[in-house]
Amino acid sequence: MAKIVIENLKKSFGDFTAVHSSSFTIEDGEFFMLLGPSGCGKTTTLRMIAGLEMPTSGDIYIGGEEVSQKPASKRDIAFVFQMFALYPHMNVKRNLIYPLISQGMKRKDVKRKLAEVVEILGIADILNKPVGGLSGGDRQRVALGRAIVRDPKAFMMDEPLGALDAEFREHMAEELRALHDRMNATTVYVTHDQLEAMQMGDKIVVMNEGRVEQFGTPQEIYDKPATLFVADFIGSPSMNFLEFDGAINTGDSQIDFDGQRLSVPQQRESVEGKLVLGVRPEHVALTNYHNGLQGRILATEYLGTTQIVTVKTATGEVKVRQDASVPATLDDQVGLTFNAKTLTVFNQGSGQALMSELNEGVLDRG
């Protein structure tokens, strides 16, 4: 297993730049998520790490060795494809041992490795079947088996759960995470599903339009978004954005928001102009009409233990997540208060979060 370091990685296809200079580090044994909407460059990044695309510029270190111009076959990594890509003209057993044959491994060792993998994945009963007739889950297991059989330096996974039904995904996600914890293998996992990323990842890189928006743990990404894009992409419903004109000075812990003073984490930057206040739905509370931001209840969505209340205010709609037992009636006039410690102010023009007491540790990392 190995640490993977990406430095200023860039990929252009003609005039189109799929990945702008990206840098991040994947620690040894980490379950690392590349998250972003389709077309954001996450799969291209993964394929560059794997050696299926050659980067336009930049370096890739796998286990300390610079490999950016090496072919895939020389990088000693495994790849699980979204459509699994099991060799259709071979049976399950042949598929599993195919990576070992390429290394010229001895027959006895091949047998031993095969038995190990079969044991780990519990696929003894399908070993001699052709891959054509397998169920989605079994294909997935065989694809994983083909990846782990060789003890590679790292695993690349390109939306491996994308081809499974919703019901089975949950189960496979758990299996995958358990497998990772058991083998402690460095894993790079591409997904567009933020829930999957939050649920499984040790670290997440959020990408958009070929750029790394933020890199951190799931908690950091969720609580301390570095950009408007990340704040919007992560979380369901996503963060509330309230636009306002104002000025912020370094050291401020109160800002002028829409004619009232609002407590925020102590600010570390000075800025003036169009700003956006970001607040997660669970950090908004409904109070009576005379407190805080005033509005009218537009809709309620019941979600079992919680409910999402949409409130129309003068500065836009605000979604509030609160306990399902708290009554909320349509058209009621309410006041909204925010949990001051959790607020993030963004610069509307650049989309970047302003540095504050809350997020300085995270933003420093770039």
Next chain:
Amino acid sequence: MSFSVTEPSKRQKSIAGFLVITYALITLVPLFWVFITGFKTPPDSISYPPKVFFSPSLEGYVNLFTTRTRVTPEQMQALPPPVGFAEAIVRNRDMVIAGPSKFGERFMNSIIIGFGSTFLSIFLGTLAAYGFSRFNVPLKDDLMFFILSTRMMPPIAVAIPIFLMYRQLGLSDTHVGMILLYTAVNISLAVWLLKGFIDEIPREYEEAALIDGYTRFQAFYKVVLPQAATGIASTAIFCLIFAWNEYAFAVLLTSGTAQTAPPFIPTIIGVGGLDWPAVAAGATLFLLPVLIFTIVLRKHLLRGITFGAVRK
């Protein structure tokens, strides 16, 4: 009675079956006629009204494979009794076998040139199609159009330039020349058909092989080729049928050593009068290799014809 859109009724099935069988019979009648003519005697073959029932004879086949000379009754008397059935048949016509005919040789030429050019077309076509399908070839679209454009006029339109070029290059009436010529005609079909098949094979299979430690060529050879077998087989049949049946270039460019069967068979007519049974025998034997080749690859052919229409 229930009615289903997808499942044809018994009546529909029997009508469809009737039409298919009728069509097959109509198209097979000429073939059948050629086949039986090969077993007729020359008088039977030109008798009017045509004979459907006749006593079969191998005279056509004997005539096809031999050259014969007429002998006077006195000379015939002097000969020892005939050895083998062929000699006996020939002597009935007051002739003796003078030697083997050129048919065997011409038939071998057809096999060498037909299969040789098919192999070469498929070999080059598969590599080119793979390249066009998988790599960023500069001017890819223009090159593909250029390859296709070689089929935009009938090949025989360039017969005279080719005739002159071949004479200059010493390729006239050689096996290599004919193989190159048929390959040049077939290659555009092969590249286009095979590119279609290879485009349908997901790249992930090769990428998986690359990741698994195989080189690009090994991935092509071990993963892509088995997947493309169907396309290769059906393309090979199309190429072979063209090269096998080609007549015009063969007449123009071959006369001796490299002459194929198609220009040879008509020449039988001039040798021993209107020997239709020998012509029919030649045609029957000429049909066999393509028939066998097609039967061997028929599984693939069916899938080849419907490719694109059904997903695997």
